[in-house]
Amino acid sequence: AQSVTQLGSHVSVSEGALVLLRCNYSSSVPPYLFWYVQYPNQGLQLLLKYTSAATLVKGINGFEAEFKKSETSFHLTKPSAHMSDAAEYFCAVRVAGGTSYGKLTFGQGTILTVHP
């Protein structure tokens, strides 16, 4: 079975500070991993995805994530937070096998607050 755990339901940073949102995964097959962002009153939007190519993945809005197999992690980072980054972030892993092919399992989400 595949699952993800997001460490920390709330993260607060100052504008200009490093953003680090943590995600650990469990997967019985080579994982495909995703980060989505949800702004208030909107749907989820794909930030970036890892599909077994480069382990450092760059996404939109200056975000990136590094796949570390030894740590089963896929943490999301951004060097300098902007006020517009305030949102909820979801880590997800593909579900493999049979009719489940195509499904994603989502983490519980991390709300990022950015202070001036």
Add this chain to the structure above:
Amino acid sequence: DARVTQTPRDKVTEMGQEVTMRCQPILGHNTVFWYRQTMMQGLELLAYFRNRAPLDDSGMPKDRFSAEMPDATLATLKIQPSEPRDSAVYFCASGLVAGGYNEQFFGPGTRLTVL
């Protein structure tokens, strides 16, 4: 710019009434998902379709929820009768499942309030 559309965006109804939510997936996508999002439960998968055929609806309360895809451009989620505990934001997502990417594109959601 292709995107998933959902109607209505907001719906307020009274307990016992029928609610129908509609979704237009991105043209060419072969998989459609229905999710429900609440503060308490987070994001829950209700049902999903591949090439219009239902693959899994185990996340749905069977007695009151139903999901269909009458054609490739329309997916519907119906609740009959609605209850206050159904109040949530319902998202539709679509994707082209091929080659393993499994990326899903989400619509803006329908915010349902059942009084």
